[in-house]
Amino acid sequence: MKGYTDLNIELTPEQNSIKEETRKFAKDVLRPASLELDKIDDPQKMVESNIFKDVFKKGYGLGYHTILLPDSWGGLGTDPLETHIIFEELGWGSMDFAVGISVSCFPAFFAAMVPSDRLADEIITPFCKNRDASIIGCWGITEPDHGTDTLSPFTPQFSNPEISGQATATRDGDEYIIQGQKAAWVSNGTIATHCLLYPTIDSSKGMAGGGICIVPLDLPGVKKGSPLNKLGQRALNQGELFFDNVRIPAEYMLVDQESYEAMLDITLSTANAAIAAMSVGLARAAYEEALAYAKQRVQGGKTLFDHQMIKHKLFNMFMKIEAARSFSRAAMIYNYNNTPPKIEYSIASKVFCTDVAFEVANAAVQIFGGNGMSREYPVEKFLRDARACQIEDGANDSLMITAAHHI
Numbered sequence: 001m002k003g004y005t006d007l008n009i010e011l012t013p014e015q016n017s018i019k020e021e022t023r024k025f026a027k028d029v030l031r032p033a034s035l036e037l038d039k040i041d042d043p044q045k046m047v048e049s050n051i052f053k054d055v056f057k058k059g060y061g062l063g064y065h066t067i068l069l070p071d072s073w074g075g076l077g078t079d080p081l082e083t084h085i086i087f088e089e090l091g092w093g094s095m096d097f098a099v100g101i102s103v104s105c106f107p108a109f110f111a112a113m114v115p116s117d118r119l120a121d122e123i124i125t126p127f128c129k130n131r132d133a134s135i136i137g138c139w140g141i142t143e144p145d146h147g148t149d150t151l152s153p154f155t156p157q158f159s160n161p162e163i164s165g166q167a168t169a170t171r172d173g174d175e176y177i178i179q180g181q182k183a184a185w186v187s188n189g190t191i192a193t194h195c196l197l198y199p200t201i202d203s204s205k206g207m208a209g210g211g212i213c214i215v216p217l218d219l220p221g222v223k224k225g226s227p228l229n230k231l232g233q234r235a236l237n238q239g240e241l242f243f244d245n246v247r248i249p250a251e252y253m254l255v256d257q258e259s260y261e262a263m264l265d266i267t268l269s270t271a272n273a274a275i276a277a278m279s280v281g282l283a284r285a286a287y288e289e290a291l292a293y294a295k296q297r298v299q300g301g302k303t304l305f306d307h308q309m310i311k312h313k314l315f316n317m318f319m320k321i322e323a324a325r326s327f328s329r330a331a332m333i334y335n336y337n338n339t340p341p342k343i344e345y346s347i348a349s350k351v352f353c354t355d356v357a358f359e360v361a362n363a364a365v366q367i368f369g370g371n372g373m374s375r376e377y378p379v380e381k382f383l384r385d386a387r388a389c390q391i392e393d394g395a396n397d398s399l400m401i402t403a404a405h406h407i
Helices: 014-036 041-047 050-061 080-093 094-105 106-111 117-129 203-209 260-296 310-337 344-373 379-389 396-405
Strands: 135-138 166-171 175-182 194-197 212-216 220-224 242-251 253-255
Touching: 014 050, 014 080, 014 094, 041 050, 041 310, 050 094, 080 094, 080 242, 080 260, 080 310, 094 135, 094 379, 106 117, 106 135, 106 194, 106 212, 106 253, 175 194, 175 212, 203 260, 212 242, 212 260, 253 260, 260 310, 260 344, 260 379, 310 344, 344 396
Parallel strands: 135 194
Antiparallel strands: 166 175, 175 242, 194 212, 212 253, 220 242
16 A cells, blocks of 8 residues: 555645655564564563564664654654654554553653653653663553543532542652552553653642652652553553652652643643544545455455445545545644644544544454454454544543533
């Protein structure tokens, strides 16, 4: 497959090169590794495998782990359009690795928003220079009793003092003491060296009384759970984190309760826009497999593609993907260029694109027929991965309620 026709006729040679280089990495490294790792039943054995480790090392070697960081810090330094192009191609190769590699930058990315000499020396610069994946970040926000409700800033319920988080941070002189737990859905949770943690600082403000801090996961009192065994995106490591009297420097508290909602707004807008772009790539992967299969599979004396119903189905898939790319690019370009972002557009693109990915993957399985249920072909994995997209970074139905408040 040659990829898609880009309707943006103003892409520069450099941007086209970025697309082709990322696609090559996705095709040669991400896709085969993701399919192979999906066969491993034990998620602990998966993250311990050389295949898993090599993917991270190769991704770091090409700098994809710094995608959200500016080149002034040694990051990839892509503009929003280029970032979307990269996210889509990574998602085309492997939704699970696309999320895992990109979320690894979260501690350094947020530190770079409020930099200090200490943060630069201890967090940002070492991460950007890292090329062997020995520094991995994770995003610790979801909790056993709190899922998408942690992602509804500026809504009335978010300030309800009767509802607050389970992981807490308490100021003690020049330190914060971290207590509590984050749920099994922390991306990169059991392989990470650093966590971008979202604890509650002031429970009287409800969920709005939170903070954002960096917690090195080798500190005393930190415990990791086992990797989660999941239906889809199996190569995306996820697992619990426990904090028992963990002390961090006060300087590692990047955002306190006074500006928490505003920064959470940026977090959600950034993450949802990224998942949308990756989901376009996932949808494209399923569509391309179905199109190729339809042109060689014979049924009723002719190829599937020669049946009108299949042509109709494939063209419907094609239209949805093109619409999803246009929408998600527009939302990412706007929100990655503006502060505060318009969160409703990132959420809308996430909901729309993840739904498209599921619909297209589901149609691909149908076109494959019985073979679509076989692990001999990748479309059944694409369907499982797409189903996960509708829940990760906020369940679609709940996110829609948050977005509706903003419109």
